[in-house]
Amino acid sequence: MKKRLFTVLVVLLLTAALAAPVFAQSAADSGKASGPIDIELWYGAAMTEAGPPPSDWVGYSVIKDKLNINLKLTALPSSEADQDVKISAASAGDNLPDLFMVRREVWLRLVEQGLVAPVDDMYAKMPTRTSVQYDEDSRAFTTIDGVSYGLASPGSIQKNEGVLIRKDWLDKLGLSVPKTTEEFMAVMKAFTFNDPDGNGKNDTYGYGAFLELNNYEEGLGRRLDPWFGAFGVPGTWNLTKADFGLNVRKPAYFDALSFVKSMVDAGVIDPNWLSYKKDDFRAAWKQGRFGIMREQNAAYAATSNYAPFDKNFPDGGFVVADPPMGPNGDAAVGVYTRAFRIYALRDTISAEKKDAIARLLEWMSSDEGYFLIGWGVEGVNYTLKDGIPVADGVPDPEYAFTGPKGQPVTQLRNLVFYNGKVELSSRYPTYVTATSGKTMSALDVLRDFQSRSWVPTIGADTLPPPGTDLKRFYEQSVAEFITGRRVLNRANWSSWVAEFDKLGGKAWEDAGREVAVKNGLLR
Amino acid sequence: MKPEKRLIPATSTLWREIKRHRAIYLLLLIPMVYFIVFKYIPIWNGQIAFKKFMPRQGVVGSPWIGFANFSEFFNSFYFWELLRNTLMYSVGKLLISVPLSIILAINLYECRLPFLRKTVQTLTYLPHFLSWVIMYGILLVLLAPGDGLINDIIKFFGGRGIDFLTNVRTFPWVVLFSDAWKEMGWGAIIFIAALMGVDPTLFEAAMVEGANSWQRVRYITMPSIQPVIILVVLLRLGKILSVGFNQMYMLYSPSVYSVGDIIDTWVFRGLQEGKFALATAVGLFKGVMGLVLVIISNRMAKRISGSSLY
Numbered sequence: 001m002k003k004r005l006f007t008v009l010v011v012l013l014l015t016a017a018l019a020a021p022v023f024a025q026s027a028a029d030s031g032k033a034s035g036p037i038d039i040e041l042w043y044g045a046a047m048t049e050a051g052p053p054p055s056d057w058v059g060y061s062v063i064k065d066k067l068n069i070n071l072k073l074t075a076l077p078s079s080e081a082d083q084d085v086k087i088s089a090a091s092a093g094d095n096l097p098d099l100f101m102v103r104r105e106v107w108l109r110l111v112e113q114g115l116v117a118p119v120d121d122m123y124a125k126m127p128t129r130t131s132v133q134y135d136e137d138s139r140a141f142t143t144i145d146g147v148s149y150g151l152a153s154p155g156s157i158q159k160n161e162g163v164l165i166r167k168d169w170l171d172k173l174g175l176s177v178p179k180t181t182e183e184f185m186a187v188m189k190a191f192t193f194n195d196p197d198g199n200g201k202n203d204t205y206g207y208g209a210f211l212e213l214n215n216y217e218e219g220l221g222r223r224l225d226p227w228f229g230a231f232g233v234p235g236t237w238n239l240t241k242a243d244f245g246l247n248v249r250k251p252a253y254f255d256a257l258s259f260v261k262s263m264v265d266a267g268v269i270d271p272n273w274l275s276y277k278k279d280d281f282r283a284a285w286k287q288g289r290f291g292i293m294r295e296q297n298a299a300y301a302a303t304s305n306y307a308p309f310d311k312n313f314p315d316g317g318f319v320v321a322d323p324p325m326g327p328n329g330d331a332a333v334g335v336y337t338r339a340f341r342i343y344a345l346r347d348t349i350s351a352e353k354k355d356a357i358a359r360l361l362e363w364m365s366s367d368e369g370y371f372l373i374g375w376g377v378e379g380v381n382y383t384l385k386d387g388i389p390v391a392d393g394v395p396d397p398e399y400a401f402t403g404p405k406g407q408p409v410t411q412l413r414n415l416v417f418y419n420g421k422v423e424l425s426s427r428y429p430t431y432v433t434a435t436s437g438k439t440m441s442a443l444d445v446l447r448d449f450q451s452r453s454w455v456p457t458i459g460a461d462t463l464p465p466p467g468t469d470l471k472r473f474y475e476q477s478v479a480e481f482i483t484g485r486r487v488l489n490r491a492n493w494s495s496w497v498a499e500f501d502k503l504g505g506k507a508w509e510d511a512g513r514e515v516a517v518k519n520g521l522l523r
Numbered sequence: 524m525k526p527e528k529r530l531i532p533a534t535s536t537l538w539r540e541i542k543r544h545r546a547i548y549l550l551l552l553i554p555m556v557y558f559i560v561f562k563y564i565p566i567w568n569g570q571i572a573f574k575k576f577m578p579r580q581g582v583v584g585s586p587w588i589g590f591a592n593f594s595e596f597f598n599s600f601y602f603w604e605l606l607r608n609t610l611m612y613s614v615g616k617l618l619i620s621v622p623l624s625i626i627l628a629i630n631l632y633e634c635r636l637p638f639l640r641k642t643v644q645t646l647t648y649l650p651h652f653l654s655w656v657i658m659y660g661i662l663l664v665l666l667a668p669g670d671g672l673i674n675d676i677i678k679f680f681g682g683r684g685i686d687f688l689t690n691v692r693t694f695p696w697v698v699l700f701s702d703a704w705k706e707m708g709w710g711a712i713i714f715i716a717a718l719m720g721v722d723p724t725l726f727e728a729a730m731v732e733g734a735n736s737w738q739r740v741r742y743i744t745m746p747s748i749q750p751v752i753i754l755v756v757l758l759r760l761g762k763i764l765s766v767g768f769n770q771m772y773m774l775y776s777p778s779v780y781s782v783g784d785i786i787d788t789w790v791f792r793g794l795q796e797g798k799f800a801l802a803t804a805v806g807l808f809k810g811v812m813g814l815v816l817v818i819i820s821n822r823m824a825k826r827i828s829g830s831s832l833y
Contacts, residue, residue: 084795092799109797271668274689469600479778
């Protein structure tokens with residue numbers, strides 16, 4: 001009896017073990033099927049708060065009828081970290097989909113591991129799309145040793161953030177828009193201690209921020225970059241020929257860090273800033289907690305984003321300010337690079353599927369695909385006004401491309417948008433706010449932001465990232481200097497830089513230099 | 524035993540046994556499949572802990588590299604700090620959450636007001652079902668240095684605001700007590716179940732003898748549920764190097780990395796870099812450590828109290 005039970009268990013285990021590779025195997029390439037070709041696409045959602053295109057989305061049938069493609073969509077997680085993990089896990093299990101969006105750091109590793117297919121032959125098959133999406137910079141972004149391993153579409157708009165300051169608070173306190181770091185500090189103190197909102201409570205602060213880090217905006221991240229810009233060390237890298245290197249290793253970084261520390265010590269920065277996540281930060285300025293910040297144009301001025309602030313402070317308002325100017329005349333909102341979204345193909349893809357993907361992407365950039373993917377169906381999701389898609393005039397506003405039921409059908413729009421005039425005019429229409437009746441335009445704000453001082457670091461996002469331990473050491477130490485856990489003085493800072501180098505900081509800089517020189521990124 | 528064996532008809536087969544007890548076997552099937560698919564089959568893939576894992580070459584085809592992945596972990600600049608933090612939270616949670624769960628269970632068991640008991644039970648279970656994302660939002664409302672409720676109270680009485688979430692002194696306590704708050708009610712279930720199994724005549728006899736509530740708890744309740752307490756502690760020791768990735772990932776930030784970075788968060792950052800073999804090596808290390816601890820503590824429990832897991 002026991003022996004038999006043991007035999008049954010062993011058989012069960014062996015059966016399961018044999019069946020395991022079947023579960024682990026990637027979906028068989030069905031490119032040879034006679035019917036529509038299945039294309040599995042993992043996309044980055046345009047609006048993370050909205051759902052995916054519904055199963056009866058007209059795009060599915062159009063793509064099937066016209067292109068003979070059975071499109072299967074999966075939205076990637078909204079956070080970049082989770083996206084990376086999903087793509088990495090799929091690659092480890094050899095389960096990458098046919099076409100997928102991927103961040104460059106992860107993509108680089110996939111290329112090293114031979115898990116993505118070359119796409120050089122696809123450009124010629126997509127003449128329209130290539131002309132609007134894949135320019136020389138785009139191809140360079142995905143080219144390694146002369147071979148392009150991904151299709152890089154234009155990403156977020158360059159220089160779309162800026163320094164904003166509460167104009168109503170300035171007026172109430174009889175102050176003018178500050179220009180230098182000293183003037184900014186004086187205004188921040190007034191905003192913190194002089195009750196700028198007049199509610200009789202000590203509940204306002206000069207500056208608001210949160211930690212928002214990426215490989216080209218390390219340390220304290222982009223929300224505090226205007227202060228580092230004032231000392232000539234914004235972003236992670238200095239990509240000039242004369243002074244190339246990691247900004248954190250430069251003496252001016254100490255001065256910038258000291259200035260930010262003085263803001264913390266003076267109590268003019270919202271004390272919650274190290275605890276805030278992005279949504280907390282955005283909720284805070286809408287509740288009138290601070291008077292100066294670096295914010296993105298749409299997050300600030302788009303209809304739904306500005307509405308809560310407008311409701312809370314109908315007499316309030318921000319103005320765009322120049323970034324603070326430092327002692328040597330330096331000023332920058334931050335750094336910018338040419339952002340691209342990489343879409344890669346798994347390496348085992350069949351020629352037939354590759355052709356189908358080229359067909360699909362080329363159609364997406366045709367007039368039909370561009371408007372269908374970007375805005376939906378004319379007369380249902382949008383109407384045209386002077387050639388610009390608008391939400392006005394549709395029979396049911398819920399189905400307008402800006403409405404809750406219309407948004408899901410435009411989830412793939414980042415696959416077709418290239419930051420052209422039509423898109424920007426449509427995306428950021430001029431409108432009148434509901435409560436205060438102010439005329440707002442996120443596009444005007446964007447143009448204003450772009451006209452301010454920025455430091456170009458094109459290609460900084462293609463430089464090698466630091467190792468896990470070094471990255472932690474960098475981020476943790478800078479935060480500790482700011483919070484006072486480490487004493488910030490020149491001697492301590494020099495020791496820290498030496499330790500940073502010992503842990504691999506210098507090697508990281510050298511690796512960055514090699515890539516920058518090789519790819520002609522120095523200016 | 525032999526005569527019994529002869530009583531079993533020769534035709535009695537395994538399948539007959541299974542058929543006779545089919546309901547039990549059916550119940551057994553689901554956990555068996557679960558364990559085979561999710562616990563035993565992955566053991567095969569555990570070999571990548573000793574390999575330079577290349578997805579294209581697969582688990583078997585990837586080259587062996589010995590203990591290089593383990594070396595990378597042990598030689599990490601932060602290894603000892605990660606280990607210290609992980610053990611600190613693991614032991615801390617054991618020392619705080621388990622006693623609180625026991626106290627809650629006893630209080631609920633002793634409570635003679637059904638409405639109060641049910642209300643408290645529901646309220647203490649509820650946080651278990653909230654994700655750490657939601658919990659973080661609640662903690663921020665309570666603990667934010669600028670306008671958190673607790674800090675408002677501190678300031679009201681003339682104190683200075685405390686940056687609970689970003690200060691290395693306060694952060695560990697936030698981690699330990701937020702976990703206790705979230706899991707105390709859920710953790711009490713097993714102790715309540717154990718209390719339900721205690722013979723009520725023991726309590727009645729004790730009351731007749733004049734024992735007060737505290738004496739009943741001390742001399743009847745605690746000894747009765749001691750095997751369950753040992754079981755719970757032993758099971759938790761098996762996972763001593765897993766202290767709640769979700770919680771730490773939500774709560775920590777660079778300013779508290781020195782006390783907030785644990786093995787799992789370090790591994791997660793490695794996973795973001797595609798270091799699957801390293802993650803597997805760390806997982807294996809954690810598993811072996813847990814196994815060793817369970818064996819040692821089981822023997823100790825057996826020797827000291829006569830009660831053990833196996």
